[in-house]
Amino acid sequence: MTVAIVGAGPYGLSLAAHLRQLGVTARVFGEPLESWRRHMPIGMLLKSRPDASSIPAPRPGFTLACFQRARGERPLTGDQPVPLELFVAYGRWFADRLVPDVERERITGIEPAGHGFVLARDGGPDLAVDAVVLATGLAAHRYVPAVLEHLGDDLVSHPAQHPDLAELGADRDIVVIGSGQSALESAALLHEGGAARVRVFGRAGRIRFAAPPRARRLTPDSPLGAGWTIAAAARGQAAFRLLPACVRVDLARRILGPSAAWWLRDRLDGRVPVRDAQTVTRARREPDGRVRMWLRDRTGYQRQVHADHVLAATGYRVDLAALGFLPPPLRRRIATVGGLPALDASFETTVPGLYVTGPPAAATFGPAMRFVHGGDFASRRLAAVLAARFQA
Known part of the structure; x- marks a missing residue:
């Protein structure tokens, strides 16, 4: 049984590491941290704090702090901003150790076939897989009015x-x-x-502007910031999905907006x-x-x-048509809510065997999915679902 993960950003790498820990064959396609290297400006600092900027791993030893210690650096703490260049280097280190065989090929087509899918790719023969996870991030969905x-x-x-x-x-x-x-x-x-x-x-x-550290003492804190609603979004992805769809879409837009x-x-x-x-x-x-x-x-x-x-700097609007490897007949089978893919509790779309993780899952599991921090919930749940399905 094989799972294809399209995208080698933090969500794709994290999920692959979790799947392999559970004995599931996962093949990852893309350039590691490509969006972070090619679509974010030199000199940028991450909005997330250091404790929310680690790519979730299935076992200890692979946090941002671990990477900095391995380089002989003092780890960033508290509200110290994380430089983009540091995060990209960390992401490559994570990939080299947990997903060293990322396939640097572009997926050009995905077609349902029997109980699985056939993937067309640049520079290689078509590949039959049992499930596909889209972890493509937001780079293809930039919005200009x-x-x-x-x-x-x-x-x-x-x-x-x-x-x-x-x-x-x-x-x-x-x-x-x-x-x-x-x-x-x-x-x-x-x-x-x-x-x-x-x-x-x-x-x-x-x-x-977010409140400075000294002004947060009277509100709940979380890896994504201070405040009751932010803390709930950071920790309540499973509960978020139980809200009515119209409420989820509105909250996903407003919280951490x-x-x-x-x-x-x-x-x-x-x-x-x-x-x-x-x-x-x-x-x-x-x-x-x-x-x-x-x-x-x-x-x-x-x-x-x-x-x-x-x-x-007008943000992103997810549009499945921007993913050119999804043929129109397949796209039409994917139900959406607020323009984002409608997912069930296991991150599966309305096309059996096709899953979505990362920012496009925000309308189902909340705004934490727009941040690296949301990958912990996503990877643990999705890996467990796929492992149970393939081991049944």
């Missing part, structure tokens, strides 16, 4: 298109659209990298202008090669803004 996307990549781009924000060029006037960590951290990096002018226009009604880490505030205050509740109503390319945008605030007041480039 229609009001901006028609302007072209030279004027508008998404942060996921820039492994190095310096490629946008120094001494340029850049507008960042967005209210979350990606928008505000990108703005800080652009300013610190020498952009002539950086401004942030947030779409949310209020720009929110657009906000920034507390340590970003000092990098922006007095340096980068940030306005909230701004809606782009119109945008066009000017004859001089710049972009002009019309923005409306909550009072109805409209302003015009000119820029050399717009960075649309």
Whole structure:
């Protein structure tokens, strides 16, 4: 019996390690930590704390702290931010030790066949497997509002298109659209990298920063942050699924929604202008090669803004059509809730034998699935389900 895992990010690697611990053959396809290496900017710091940034392993000895000790470093603790470069190196170390045979091939097609599936892949013959787990993350689902996307990549781009924000060029006037960590951290990096002018226009009604450590003493703490709802989301994935679908979709959007880490505030205050509740109503390319945008605030007041480039840090919207290896007939069989795959208690879609883990599972198991921390629940449950199925 063989399980194919499409995607070699934290969720895919974690699940493979758990399956192998239980004696299930798992083949992982993809480049380890590809999205983190190619779609996140140099200099980025993870929003998650160190204790929420370890890839879940089936046995002790493979945490971020273990990796740092192995390198002769003092492990990060408390609220110290985790550098992207450190996390990528850690992810590769994890893969080398627990999933050393990741197959660096691209899956080009998945077709149901009998009681399993046949996978088409670049550079190899078709492969028959018994089950498929999609652990593809969010890189394919970046979202740019229609009001901006028609302007072209030279004027508008998404942060996921820039492994190095310096490629946008120094001494340029850049507008960042967005209210979350990606928008505000990108703005800080652009300013610190020498952009002539950086401004942030947030779409949310209020720009929110997480409370600093000293302000969290009266609320429950969790690896994902402080607060009653955040603590519940961090620990209650199984219970979250029992809520009505409409409630789950709403909570998955609002809890741990657009906000920034507390340590970003000092990098922006007095340096980068940030306005909230701004809606782009119109945008066009000017004859001089710049972009002009019309923005409306909550009072109805409209302003015009000119820029050399717009960075649309407007998040991700899962669209199964973006996964080109899923043929339309198969996609149509996958029920969705709020645009995300509808999953049962075992992470299985409405196509028997096809499972989904990671961020696209957030509408079923809650917003913790958008973070590395959610992989502990996902990998333990999904590995146990698949092991029981194959050993029956």
